[in-house]
Amino acid sequence: xxxxxxxxxxxxxxxxxxxxxxxxxxxxxxxxxxxxxxxxxxxxxxxxxxxxxxxxxxxxxxxxxxxxxxxxxxxxxxxxxxxxxxxxxxxxxxxxxxxxxxxxxxxxxxxxxxxxxxxxxxxxxxxxxxxxxxxxxxxxxxxxxxxxxxxxxxxxxxxxxxxxxxxxxxxxxxxxxxxxxxxxxxxxxxxxxxxxxxxxxxxxxxxxxxxxxxxxxxxxxxxxxxxxxxxxxxxxxxxxxxxxxxxxxxxxxxxxxxxxxxxxxxxxxxxxxxxxxxxxxxxxxxxxxxxxxxxxxxxxxxxxxxxxxx
Amino acid sequence: xxxxxxxxxxxxxxxxxxxxxxxxxxxxxxxxxxxxxxxxxxxxxxxxxxxxxxxxxxxxxxxxxxxxxxxxxxxxxxxxxxxxxxxxxxxxxxxxxxxxxxxxxxxxxxxxxxxxxxxxxxxxxxxxxxxxxxxxxxxxxxxxxxxxxxxxxxxxxxxxxxxxxxxxxxxxxxxxxxxxxxxxxxxxxxxxxxxxxxxxxxxxxxxxxxxxxxxxxxxxxxxxxxxxxxxxxxxxxxxxxxxxxxxxxxxxxxxxxxxxxxxxxxxxxxxxxxxxxxxxxxxxxxxxxxxxxxxxxxxxxxxxxxxxxxxxxxxxxxxxxxxxxxxxxxxxxxxxxxxxxxxxxxxxxxxxxxxxxxxxxxxxxxxxxxxxxxxxxxxxxxxxxxxxxxxxxxxxxxxxxxxxxxxxxxxxxxxxxxxxxxxxxxxxxxx
Numbered sequence: 001x002x003x004x005x006x007x008x009x010x011x012x013x014x015x016x017x018x019x020x021x022x023x024x025x026x027x028x029x030x031x032x033x034x035x036x037x038x039x040x041x042x043x044x045x046x047x048x049x050x051x052x053x054x055x056x057x058x059x060x061x062x063x064x065x066x067x068x069x070x071x072x073x074x075x076x077x078x079x080x081x082x083x084x085x086x087x088x089x090x091x092x093x094x095x096x097x098x099x100x101x102x103x104x105x106x107x108x109x110x111x112x113x114x115x116x117x118x119x120x121x122x123x124x125x126x127x128x129x130x131x132x133x134x135x136x137x138x139x140x141x142x143x144x145x146x147x148x149x150x151x152x153x154x155x156x157x158x159x160x161x162x163x164x165x166x167x168x169x170x171x172x173x174x175x176x177x178x179x180x181x182x183x184x185x186x187x188x189x190x191x192x193x194x195x196x197x198x199x200x201x202x203x204x205x206x207x208x209x210x211x212x213x214x215x216x217x218x219x220x221x222x223x224x225x226x227x228x229x230x231x232x233x234x235x236x237x238x239x240x241x242x243x244x245x246x247x248x249x250x251x252x253x254x255x256x257x258x259x260x261x262x263x264x265x266x267x268x269x270x271x272x273x274x275x276x277x278x279x280x281x282x283x284x285x286x287x288x289x290x291x292x293x294x295x296x297x298x299x300x301x302x303x304x305x306x307x308x309x310x
Numbered sequence: 311x312x313x314x315x316x317x318x319x320x321x322x323x324x325x326x327x328x329x330x331x332x333x334x335x336x337x338x339x340x341x342x343x344x345x346x347x348x349x350x351x352x353x354x355x356x357x358x359x360x361x362x363x364x365x366x367x368x369x370x371x372x373x374x375x376x377x378x379x380x381x382x383x384x385x386x387x388x389x390x391x392x393x394x395x396x397x398x399x400x401x402x403x404x405x406x407x408x409x410x411x412x413x414x415x416x417x418x419x420x421x422x423x424x425x426x427x428x429x430x431x432x433x434x435x436x437x438x439x440x441x442x443x444x445x446x447x448x449x450x451x452x453x454x455x456x457x458x459x460x461x462x463x464x465x466x467x468x469x470x471x472x473x474x475x476x477x478x479x480x481x482x483x484x485x486x487x488x489x490x491x492x493x494x495x496x497x498x499x500x501x502x503x504x505x506x507x508x509x510x511x512x513x514x515x516x517x518x519x520x521x522x523x524x525x526x527x528x529x530x531x532x533x534x535x536x537x538x539x540x541x542x543x544x545x546x547x548x549x550x551x552x553x554x555x556x557x558x559x560x561x562x563x564x565x566x567x568x569x570x571x572x573x574x575x576x577x578x579x580x581x582x583x584x585x586x587x588x589x590x591x592x593x594x595x596x597x598x599x600x601x602x603x604x605x606x607x608x609x610x611x612x613x614x615x616x617x618x619x620x621x622x623x624x625x626x627x628x629x630x631x632x633x634x635x636x637x638x639x640x641x642x643x644x645x646x647x648x649x650x651x652x653x654x655x656x657x658x659x660x661x662x663x664x665x666x667x668x669x670x671x672x673x674x675x676x677x678x679x680x681x682x683x684x685x686x687x688x689x690x691x692x693x694x695x696x697x698x699x700x701x702x703x704x705x706x707x708x709x710x711x712x713x714x715x716x717x718x719x720x721x722x723x724x725x726x727x728x729x730x731x732x733x734x735x736x737x738x739x740x741x
Contacts, residue, residue: 048420048423069701069702071700133507136567158568245509273414
């Protein structure tokens with residue numbers, strides 16, 4: 001496809017002029033802050049105007065990755081981030097596909113359920129966190145009351161890191177499932193009915209039709225969903241802030257960046273210090289992890305797409 | 311046509327004159343940032359109404375944030391030049407000479423950055439106790455904050471009726487407290503609750519246990535920093551054992567996830583017998599159930615009653631003014647009015663801190679309960695400790711959050727070894 005911008009001497013510059021606003025916005029709002037974060041990660045910046053900023057080289061990275069027991073906790077947070085990513089991506093992707101396939105059958109009530117599944121997406125993180133905090137309320141909350149009927153109890157978000165972490169995974173999936181579902185639904189609706197008809201004439205079972213028709217033709221939606229879910233879960237932090245706060249054994253990298261930069265790592269209201277240079281180093285480490293995983297994922301997904309589409 | 315022009319011109323003149331007069335009467339909007347504490351916020355709302363009535367040219371725009379987020383909000387709003395008067399927790403945690411490789415506390419960074427106004431020569435500073443100004447508002451010989459009061463955070467609220475109904479005398483030692491909780495629990499009455507969901511509230515009672523075993527908390531901080539005190543010492547192992555009993559056996563199920571604001575209400579409802587909490591909860595409990603009969607004592611953490619006489623606490627909130635504010639006159643008027651003895655007394659009556667104005671008295675219920683222990687009031691560990699960089703998350707007391715159900719440990723020896731390793735990793739990183 002080509003576009004024509006006239007034939008005059010200035011015609012060649014029109015595309016660049018029209019792209020300029022978007023490029024400038026990207027430079028100012030996205031690339032600029034990213035470059036500034038890289039710069040600050042090599043300083044002792046506090047984030048407060050008026051204080052001198054000193055260049056400290058790679059000291060923040062050394063401290064984050066190697067200094068004392070805190071470094072081990074940071075490395076644990078990196079592994080926890082990967083576990084969170086794998087759990088969320090696997091479950092959200094599978095459930096989203098399953099729900100989309102169900103809602104694509106043209107059954108009664110499809111619109112209602114489509115709205116129901118998508119509803120959490122439009123709620124803010126604070127509302128989502130508040131709803132689940134109330135749902136999991138330990139003294140007379142709905143889920144606790146239900147468990148008590150069977151003589152069971154759970155502390156949900158309190159105390160036990162593994163349990164609290166598992167619940168954040170549940171809430172993350174619940175809050176984003178609708179988005180995954182909608183992308184899959186859009187993909188499913190682009191597949192022509194004739195292809196299924198041809199498969200049926202050839203004697204294909206429902207599973208064979210899914211495997212040989214739906215799955216290959218859904219590749220763009222699969223790729224989009226995988227990339228978005230992987231990157232989104234690697235960067236997740238707001239739900240951790242709202243649901244667990246700074247608790248030993250529940251931090252992921254996204255939350256750690258916030259906690260380090262804004263002095264929220266002690267669990268105390270009086271012990272605070274501002275370390276935005278150190279927080280920036282943590283952000284760059286997270287960025288490198290997201291970049292590495294994102295590029296690798298894209299590489300394999302594109303290779304798969306090329307193989308399927310010939 | 312001429313008539314139309316005259317009409318249009320006179321309308322324009324009238325509109326301009328009206329707009330001009332409205333602009334002249336536009337009040338200055340004073341932006342005030344405070345932390346969430348229902349009695350305090352309630353008082354501030356009525357004070358703001360009174361202030362606006364006295365100063366029609368000033369309008370107060372007060373923002374309320376969770377206490378955990380106060381410093382973060384302060385930083386971001388100062389950077390954006392979006393705040394004039396700041397509620398800031400008291401100055402504390404300055405590094406001692408024997409401490410190395412530490413980060414400066416947030417308040418110190420704010421002053422070093424020139425973001426807080428020097429209040430040294432303001433007349434209202436003289437309304438406050440000079441010791442509180444020196445200890446909790448002065449840095450490099452200049453006053454940057456007026457401190458509004460001290461609070462105790464090592465005490466325990468108790469329900470008089472529930473103790474009496476279960477034939478329990480007020481516990482004065484650790485053994486008596488353990489026995490009282492066993493009696494209550496076997497009678498189906500939860501012994502204690504805490505707002506563990508917010509993290510820090512479980513520390514509050516634990517500071518009482520810590521204080522009973524280590525009444526000289528400055529010596530404890532120095533001992534831990536210099537290595538003369540270790541978490542694996544017998545005295546600490548004994549204390550960690552008490553922490554385990556406190557968190558596992560004394561706390562009601564669910565306390566580790568209960569929101570901080572929910573705990574005083576649960577105690578006031580009569581559902582639990584005791585509530586380890588700071589003195590700032592007193593007005594809230596009183597406000598929720600005015601007829602409820604409760605008392606407040608230092609945490610009986612030791613088997614020697616003489617060690618249970620201390621109330622540990624801190625200088626709590628205070629007022630500061632943003633140096634970058636363009637409304638300093640209005641901000642100074644605000645603090646000056648607040649500092650008027652009658653207004654300050656109203657604040658003390660509503661919020662219940664131990665006053666820092668010499669003429670003010672604490673007449674509230676919590677004030678009466680606290681009065682016998684004021685002689686033995688000491689600054690608590692939280693205000694004295696600064697961690698070394700690189701130290702692990704369990705490097706500093708009270709360590710109660712290590713134990714189940716608040717944490718994962720169920721063995722005091724293992725917890726002691728982990729805590730010491732976390733501290734040692736920070737101390738050994740000092741170059």
